Amino acid sequence: MASDLHFEDFVPGQTYDLGSVCVSKDEIVAFAAEYDPQPFHLDEEAGRASMLGGLAASGWHTCAMVMRLLADGLLNRSSSKGAPGVDTIEWKRPVFPGDTLSATATIQKVRSLVTKPDLGLVFVRIAVTNQDDLPVLFWENPIMFAKREMAP
Amino acid sequence: MASDLHFEDFVPGQTYDLGSVCVSKDEIVAFAAEYDPQPFHLDEEAGRASMLGGLAASGWHTCAMVMRLLADGLLNRSSSKGAPGVDTIEWKRPVFPGDTLSATATIQKVRSLVTKPDLGLVFVRIAVTNQDDLPVLFWENPIMFAKREMAP
Numbered sequence: 691m692a693s694d695l696h697f698e699d700f701v702p703g704q705t706y707d708l709g710s711v712c713v714s715k716d717e718i719v720a721f722a723a724e725y726d727p728q729p730f731h732l733d734e735e736a737g738r739a740s741m742l743g744g745l746a747a748s749g750w751h752t753c754a755m756v757m758r759l760l761a762d763g764l765l766n767r768s769s770s771k772g773a774p775g776v777d778t779i780e781w782k783r784p785v786f787p788g789d790t791l792s793a794t795a796t797i798q799k800v801r802s803l804v805t806k807p808d809l810g811l812v813f814v815r816i817a818v819t820n821q822d823d824l825p826v827l828f829w830e831n832p833i834m835f836a837k838r839e840m841a842p
Numbered sequence: 843m844a845s846d847l848h849f850e851d852f853v854p855g856q857t858y859d860l861g862s863v864c865v866s867k868d869e870i871v872a873f874a875a876e877y878d879p880q881p882f883h884l885d886e887e888a889g890r891a892s893m894l895g896g897l898a899a900s901g902w903h904t905c906a907m908v909m910r911l912l913a914d915g916l917l918n919r920s921s922s923k924g925a926p927g928v929d930t931i932e933w934k935r936p937v938f939p940g941d942t943l944s945a946t947a948t949i950q951k952v953r954s955l956v957t958k959p960d961l962g963l964v965f966v967r968i969a970v971t972n973q974d975d976l977p978v979l980f981w982e983n984p985i986m987f988a989k990r991e992m993a994p
Contacts, residue, residue, distance in 0.1 A: 725906035727913050728922065741923050741986075749925065750906050754877035757902050761879050770880065771893050773901065779928040834893075 695768035696838040697810035700797045708763035708793040708816075711755050713747060715787035721751040746784035752791070752827050753779065756818055759793045769836035771809060776831040783826045790821040798830070809834050847920035848990040849962035852949050860915035860945040860968075863907050865899060867939035873903040898936035904943070904979050905931065908970055911945045921988035923961060928983040935978045942973040950982070961986050 722731035726748035729736035737745035764770075785791065798813040811832045818827040874883035878900035881888035889897035916922075937943065950965040963984040970979035 721906075724910070726909045728917055728924070730924065748909070749927075750902070750909050754873075754902050754906065757878045757900070758876070765880055772880070772882065773933070775901075775933050776928065776931040778930065781925070781927050 695764070695835070697769070697800065697802075697812065697835040698838050700800050700812045700835070702797050702799050705794050705796045706764050708756075708759040708795055710790050710792040711759060712790045713751075713755060713785060713787065715745065718745065718747045718751065718785075718787055721754070722748050726750055742784040744784065744786055746786055749779070749781040749827075752781065752785050752818070753829065755791060756793050756816060756827060756829075759791075760795060760816065763793075764795055765833070769838075771834040771836060773831050773833045776829055777813075779827070779829045781827055783820065783824055785820070785826060789826075791818050791826060792820075793818045803834075808837055810837060811835075847916070847987070849921070849952070849954075849964065849987040850990050852952050852964045852987070854949050854951050856949045858916050858947045860908075860911040860947055862942050862944040863911060864942045865903075865907060865937060865939065867897065870897065870899045870903065870937075870939055873906070874900050878902055894936040896936065896938055898938055901931070901933040901979075904933065904937050904970070905981065907943060908945050908968060908979060908981075912947060912968065915945075916947055917985070921990075923986040923988060925983050925985045928981055929965075931979070931981045933979055935972065935976055937972070937978060941978075943970050943978060944972075945970045955986075960989055962989060963987075 719732055730740035730742050730746060731748045734745045794817050796815045796817065798815050800810060800812050802810045812835055813830065813832050816829045820826050871884055882892035882894050882898060883900045886897045946969050948967045950967050953963045955961045955963060964987055965982065965984050968981045972978050
């Protein structure tokens with residue numbers, strides 16, 4: 691596995707383009723049927739009758755699709771060791787069948803770990819827009835990366 | 843769709859049992875292959891070499907499985923209208939193949955919406971433990987519910 695990007699390479703203010711993904715109705719319904727079977731994620735009529743205004747993806751599905759972009763576009767060419775959690779998620783707009791989502795990751799701050807000197811935390815803000823350039827999703831989370839200068 | 847629980851029914855301190863779910867290696871790998879293809883979620887050897895200590899589920903997969911428990915155990919017998927986001931997620935321990943996850947939802951606070959008088963926000967804390975009763979996941983999020991006494 692390529693591991694080009696290490697903790698030392700991340701600088702606050704940098705933005706990484708994570709590319710884009712298009713979602714179909716079948717994918718929206720399949721995810722919802724397995725993980726989030728609320729009527730407005732499964733059925734067009736229920737979607738239209740809801741605050742979403744139409745059949746729309748589970749917010750967790752949107753996060754999962756963007757996680758794929760983050761893994762392909764950044765983490766899998768880095769020394770990422772995973773994340774302890776997420777600080778905040780904002781679902782700003784519904785995601786409808788046929789929408790194309792584009793994501794960026796912006797480095798907010800970096801911090802060495804006192805207890806694990808071979809690792810550091812990089813705080814990342816993920817921003818996602820749709821094909822109309824309207825905000826769909828934000829999340830912020832700390833991700834652990836190994837340092838290039840590993841402890842012995 | 844049954845809609846027994848409305849905004850007025852939620853009181854801070856109440857806890858709802860959401861039941862449990864067991865996860866297999868095949869499910870862990872299938873989710874990761876689609877949404878979070880980091881080596882430690884896909885491959886046993888990479889998992890053992892990682893901080894997780896073994897092939898372990900994507901944290902987003904764990905959230906999705908618990909979302910299913912929340913939908914089946916609470917939201918789909920309520921007037922839920924969806925959620926604007928998540929305030930925090932803590933992934934406390936890895937989820938390994940064969941683990942059984944049990945979840946509860948505890949009501950933290952409730953708040954009427956000034957701009958939408960027929961709705962209210964219920965702030966819920968989700969707590970998830972494994973078969974050894976060890977904490978695996980927490981999240982907190984506000985969920986919108988219709989009031990029983992709907993505005994005209």
